[in-house]
Amino acid sequence: MSQFWSPAIQSLVPYTPGEQPKVDGLIKLNTNENPYPPAPAVEAVLREFDTERLRLYPDPDCHALKQALADEAGLSRDQVFVGNGSDEVLALTFMALLRHEQPLLLPETTYSFYNVYIDLFNIDARHIPLTDDYRIDLDAYSSENGGIIFANPNAPTGVGLTLEQISDLLIRNTHSVVVVDEAYVDFGAESASQLVDRYPNLLVTQTFSKSRSLAGMRVGYAYGHPKLIEALERVKNSFNSYPLDMLAQQTAIAALQDRGYFQHCVQQVMDTREWTCEQLTSLGFEVLPSQTNFVFTSHSEVAAAELMQYLRDNRILVRHFTKPGIDNHLRITIGTPDEMTRLIECLKQHPSL
């Protein structure tokens, strides 16, 4: 701490992203990255880009990228917002749409960055427990509120809601914004983007970091009513006019346009996930039903913290959260079939499994 710090930041507890180790040869199943490279067209962007143009500012409105995203979702460009990863989109969403007098409602267990934003922007919040089987209990989101946010499928559980459940919540909650964070939606869940035309209080966020294999380029986006998008634009243009550099915009467009490659990679991850779930189950793990590129799992005989350390000692990184209620679970990213085979083989060597 220091006399120079703004008082409001002295008690901040920043988000802790998953480790990005600098040593090679690790099997990295800890940050939900896609095991497959981005679409071939992304490489072509880098090889062919006219470097001289980098002396100029990028398009602050990301016109072409927004149009591509609008086309993808069957929406119009004024229903699209883009930002520097979905984390920046979420940060701007908290500022623009979720700072109200009534408390924000959110799951007790969900993407932990939400609570950092709640502190950063001094938002009153009410946390609603998951059900005993780790599902978001939307029926419990019935009190007066200044907004609702959750991930669907939820993190770190991987469990999804149906569009009917989300529609029902939107109908019961017309007076505030409902934010559905769909970072993982492409791995088997249904996107609420198709509800955007029907509900003016719905904001859907997505990212290129997972299903599009572009975590390294930091591109996230949101779909919503033009009035919600306008609020995000106002805050974005009051914070940083150009958060997406030229190459981020261009590589994202390239990744979006190769639909065949996208579908192939996503299907491969889902197939590997099913194999991994079967293997883990046969080793005595309980595995929550996942619609994401990770599984959330626990073992009744070996503690998660011990398993994490055991895997780490064997050069396999997985994520363990110390938060009460989920501290006996591991979140394991789905890698390549070879990586998951090595994970399972390693677990089989564990003396208690």
Next chain:
Amino acid sequence: MSQFWSPAIQSLVPYTPGEQPKVDGLIKLNTNENPYPPAPAVEAVLREFDTERLRLYPDPDCHALKQALADEAGLSRDQVFVGNGSDEVLALTFMALLRHEQPLLLPETTYSFYNVYIDLFNIDARHIPLTDDYRIDLDAYSSENGGIIFANPNAPTGVGLTLEQISDLLIRNTHSVVVVDEAYVDFGAESASQLVDRYPNLLVTQTFSKSRSLAGMRVGYAYGHPKLIEALERVKNSFNSYPLDMLAQQTAIAALQDRGYFQHCVQQVMDTREWTCEQLTSLGFEVLPSQTNFVFTSHSEVAAAELMQYLRDNRILVRHFTKPGIDNHLRITIGTPDEMTRLIECLKQHPSL
């Protein structure tokens, strides 16, 4: 406006960046971009980058880029912060270091984004007029304050302060942070980064957008005491963990390391600036002494707004601010010798010049 907007944002007036027109063939002297391409090593980064790595998150701490910047300034890595352009660095600085009970002091005429941050973060501020010859009057920055910020050289005037003047302010103001925004410092001014070791309340911000010809890649940075940097890291990691994508980090390092190219481009811009100043003066313009890659100029017989429109009609874009006190000035970016020759030739054709 909408019931869904956070009340705090309803009155926001976002920053207006200079126009980025999509038509070709314009002479673009309106956003202070460098007329020369980035260093050749930047192109090599794009051509040789292992695209497969883009599936992974970038280094959230930008370790290598910070080290390169530390080496450049003769400082240590914990005295360096990096962000998505200096605008993001400034936004985080306002959050982390400039929200105090006492008012922030800043020039009445300076980079206009500061006032947007003041509104966004609800900061009490006191604006101090420039002297009659458009200089920042540091003697007037003597009242109790929660921070001081100005650009040096100042924008849009282009006029610089000496390091002695800044040191004197720091000595008189040990109780709050002094932010020196050096976006344009490389075009002939002296950087206060060499004062960082001496004054724990000094933060110096710089950017790759101007002198390094990398506006398209969005990389800014700050030098300061480790305690100030820690405050920025806390807020950054509470907002967006990875604002710099892999290519932004790599291209910035490449641009930084080619010192010869950098010095050549900067010298060329300064030489062209001197020629342009002479030409403008001989056409009856008053030109403020510039230490930047732009000139701030007015003509006693032809209004700035009219000149801007006249140049625009001739496909030359320059920047005109409608703010009282500077609304009869134009800010003209220094382009290539050929572009500036065409500007001067065009002005010579104006019936009143």
